[in-house]
Amino acid sequence: MRGLDVAEPAVVSEEELSRARLYRLLSRILGAPADAALLEFLKKLEGDETTLGQALGALSEVAGRVTLEEAGREFHDLFIGVTQGELLPFASHYLTGFLNEKPLAELREEMNNLGISRSNDSSDPEDHIASLCEIMHGMIIGEYGASYSLQEQRNFFFNHVGNWAVKFFDDLEAARAATLFMPVGLLGRMFFKIEEEAFSIAA
Amino acid sequence: MKSKTDKPSSRREFLKTASLSAGVVAAGAVIETGSVKAEGLPKENKNAGYTESDHVKKYYELARI
Numbered sequence: 679m680r681g682l683d684v685a686e687p688a689v690v691s692e693e694e695l696s697r698a699r700l701y702r703l704l705s706r707i708l709g710a711p712a713d714a715a716l717l718e719f720l721k722k723l724e725g726d727e728t729t730l731g732q733a734l735g736a737l738s739e740v741a742g743r744v745t746l747e748e749a750g751r752e753f754h755d756l757f758i759g760v761t762q763g764e765l766l767p768f769a770s771h772y773l774t775g776f777l778n779e780k781p782l783a784e785l786r787e788e789m790n791n792l793g794i795s796r797s798n799d800s801s802d803p804e805d806h807i808a809s810l811c812e813i814m815h816g817m818i819i820g821e822y823g824a825s826y827s828l829q830e831q832r833n834f835f836f837n838h839v840g841n842w843a844v845k846f847f848d849d850l851e852a853a854r855a856a857t858l859f860m861p862v863g864l865l866g867r868m869f870f871k872i873e874e875e876a877f878s879i880a881a
Numbered sequence: 882m883k884s885k886t887d888k889p890s891s892r893r894e895f896l897k898t899a900s901l902s903a904g905v906v907a908a909g910a911v912i913e914t915g916s917v918k919a920e921g922l923p924k925e926n927k928n929a930g931y932t933e934s935d936h937v938k939k940y941y942e943l944a945r946i
Contacts, residue, residue, distance in 0.1 A: 693896035693897060696896070697896070730899060828892075875895065876899070879892045
């Protein structure tokens, strides 16, 4: 399917689509302060009794308790700060201790090979957790005009995001400034562990 | 090595029980484009002098104000 320049979503199973939606959800929450629409959406989430379901339920509950302003302040405290936020959600930081390091260079090379480029005007480097989740989403639904096999998704996951994200989500859940983002941390961690295991089943 | 017939149903079954398919996130398909969007540019155009990606078009839109 590679090489087709048709940008319509590939036909994927419901299960794979669910993965894509979770990546998109994480990307939205982690990429920018929540707007009214996102907050409304979060309030409507319902979770079942599974661990993942409970994280979604908790997220929904907290979303119902925070104001837009509070959510914005929390986002700022966690990720922006004066020079930096409480957390640095970048692969380079988690893998090397510094920003803009080899993991970023390797990611850019991989994106190049995959034919993916950043289209927004964010000044953040591409190894931001939100950006990586967005890429996973795109790879699953075939957003880049090509269908990415599970093997390709798996490689990208383990090489660029799965190798550090769980640690980030742990930090997020424990962060001082986290209220809305506490269940986001739990959700991320649970989801990424599921992804890890699911990829090994497919291997 | 698992047989080919084993793989798809095992993965699907696993994802199902992991609750990813809970109506939950299915209902949430309306999440619009995030602020961080990666888009695919056709490889053939990569060496073209100038590619009008979405954010460039947006810039021109805004510049007209």
